Amino acid sequence: MNALLSMSPQSMAAQLLIGLINGSFYALLSLGLAIIFGLLNIINFAHGALYMLGAFVAWIGLTQVGPWIGIPDFALNYWVALIVAPLVVAAFSVLIERTMLRRLYQLDHLYGLLFTFGLALVLEGLFTHWYGAAGQSYNVPAALTGPVRIEALGIVLPKYRLWVVVASLVVCFGTWWTIERTKLGAYLRAGTENPKLLKAFGVNVPLMIMLTYAYGVFLAGFAGVLAAPIFQVSPLMGSNLIIVVFAVVVIGGMGSIGGSILTGLGLGLIEGLSKVVYPEASAVVIFVIMAIVLMIKPAGLFGKEA
């Protein structure tokens, strides 16, 4: 605790921000997982790989596409990539859902997990083959370079990192609002509760399932583009993250959309704090919390006992 008290507000804020950034990614990814699980009953192991795919599509758009199509000056800038890359990833996932994933809905949930695990390995292997295991760097867009000064607290924060937190909070809140407060969201919740009945009311449930999967994956791709300038764009960036996100999902329980957002952010913050207090534990703190939560409340903080 002494480390915590003796810290300058500057470095304290920096650690908290790093925690909040990680939390934003946890929130975006666990939100996507929760939405997909709710309707498809599939745990998308490929979520981390699709997050990686989002980052790679953005990087390819910025640095590779121009030479490919013969116009070396052409490049998809960050702002375009922020929309286009997740859409590309979502389109890819629709293809997978239509052709393969669809066949697994009637089976045990475990088959969905195993299938998407295989998919994750394929994506990871292909990108390692094409671009190597080393990371590629993605430049921070010009508009977001440089620091932000908050005079009242006397702290300086990098502009881009602040943007990541704000952008993901907006997207998370938007998703929560759509699901909990709009008619479209009501359909989605009804589909989660009882897809057969919803079908009987004339709603095109298979289409809804496809779009839900696409949206969950879109969130992963979006997180990938956000992450590209912060972390190195590498084929392995997703696989380590997804295991932590799984732990986040277990802690939060997948029953509640708002719950998974809050859990993601909260755990990111705790992880950031543990880097200050006891850095050796920061890699494992979320897993330890998961074990404790399982002992006390097995259904997760926001989950319902099945």
Place this chain on the structure above:
Amino acid sequence: MTVPTLSAPLQAAPPGPRFTPRATTVLYAVLLALALLMPLQNAIYLVFLMKILCFALFACAFNLLLGYAGLLSFGHAAFFGSAAYATAHVCKALGYGPATGILIGVAVSTAIGFVIGCIAIRRQGIYFAMVTLALAQLLYFVAIQIPLTGGEDGIQNVPRGVLFGLVDLSNDTAMYYVVLAVFVGGFALVNRTIHSPFGAVLQAIRENEPRAVSLGYDVNRFKLLVFVLSAALSGLAGSTKAVVFQLASLADVHWHGSGEVVLMTLLGGVGTVLGPVVGATVVVVLQTLLASAGSWATVVVGLVFMTCVLLFRRGLVGELAPLFRRKARPRR
């Protein structure tokens, strides 16, 4: 789409009549004789066969859990790897013989299996898989950070030693027979467990957990027991591997290892006795063939996974065995 029933079982036990006990005995006898004769030939390296035997035992231990209790653990590398580290440390740094090393390795993996099992059985199905994966990852980070494991280098040049002060294991043929004995022992134990009343209760839990509860079985105790047994046998495989290859490394505890053992079992046939052995053989051969292909190996493993899940969920043994049976037993 419909929500799958409460605990829709994995497609495990293939339908149709079983092999007659005599046919099974003959099959095992032929396989064992072949295995015993292996050191006489020069075409296949013994070290390669030992690798197959270690992973086959690992897959059998895993299959006991997934195929018969319906529990998908995505963290079995934790047991395999922790036992490998413990054995390597005991044999190298502390200078004990291989028997002591393996014993302590199994003890460590059993203890870790008990702890992880206690936590993981609090959730079912998909959550169980995620919890075991996360806890195994926790162990992986511990293995990276503590000095005992040697970090990125692992523990290298572990002495094979002299078994019981009699058998010099630096001789590959002697080592092979020891590995074979370990495998046969482990396989027999798994086989015995499956066909015991305990195994019958496990299968009842797999098919319908609420019903097993209503029949008065303490489901959690059975689950924990089979989890610990599976962890112990996985540890036995890991310890033996550490002695054979004289190496314990981070690759042993990495989640890729957990994925591989799932693949071996799935490919060979979940819930079949011989499936994991067949699956382990195919996967090890595949890995050896693809060793020079770099990241293509990952792609191929991924594709095999997807194909298995989509097309033949009963695995090689599960799909092929009924064909043989029909030939052997024409309908009257």
